[in-house]
Amino acid sequence: MLNNVLQKARNPQAESYPDITTSPTRTIAAIIPAYNEAGRIRRVLQTLHDVRQLGEIIVVDDGSSDGTAQESRLEAESDARIRLIIQPTNMGKGQAIYSGWQATRANCILMLDADLCGLTSQHIVDLYQPVLAGQADMTIGLFHGGYWRTDLSHWATPWLSGQRCFRADLLKKISWEAAAGYGIETALTVAAQLNDWKIVKVPWLGAWHTPSEDRRGFWRGMGRRSMMYLQIIRAWYVAGGLMCLGIRFGRKSRVSNLN
Secondary structure (H helix, E strand, C coil): CHHHHHHHCCCHHHHHCCCCCCCCCCCEEEEEEECCCCCCHHHHHHHHCCCCCCCEEEEEEECCCCCHHHHHHHHHCCCCCEEEEEECCCCCHHHHHHHHHHCCCCCEEEECCCCEECCCHHHHHHHHHHHHCCCCCEEEEEEECCCHHHHHHHHHCHHHCCCEEEEHHHHHHCCCCCCCCCCHHHHHHHHHHHHCCCEEEEEEECCEECCHHHHHCHHHHHHHHHHHHHHHHHHHHHHCHHHHHHHHHHCCCCEEECC
């Protein structure tokens, strides 16, 4: 479905990178997909308020039935960069990112979850600086030292992290069919491997988000997580993950760590 839509549309170490965020040709838009994140999204927006290099902060309310939109509007009263897009029904994270992308002309996209805990402005700077400096096509923020369960998840499957910064034009190269539902991170990762993007992994010390089982209860949370993993497997296959197996052993990795 998203493919059809697309055809109709168009660490402290970060201080070592040159600061080119004031250039008129390099602008950053934060896109935050949010589904029933009342009580959590405000702390993320309040942290972004201190990151003056961001040109836009776009919240995409993906059919929430709680106060997510209201909390976003309240924060927008004190930060004119915040824009709210409301999707009438829950269409999935991939569609939310697509909607946010289509609403901005920025050439760098900062993709963030709406339920982050322990987020600081330095985390954001660490994530976007390598991209703006031309030293990475995409960065991936990895939790460390915040909550053991999310630390373990990012250690085992770093390519599933939803905290990223990348050049906006790269979104033209991903499979939007694969990105549907919870597939956006997988679609980005597979496209990165197929197109030899340079990726930098950025440690986010002290950051985490609340696992689904803690928020929804064990069984309901496990059901949600199982659905997510099924969508991820589908996304990997649809995006061309099988082709990545040969590439992985056929050329030098372009993934590095921000030390």
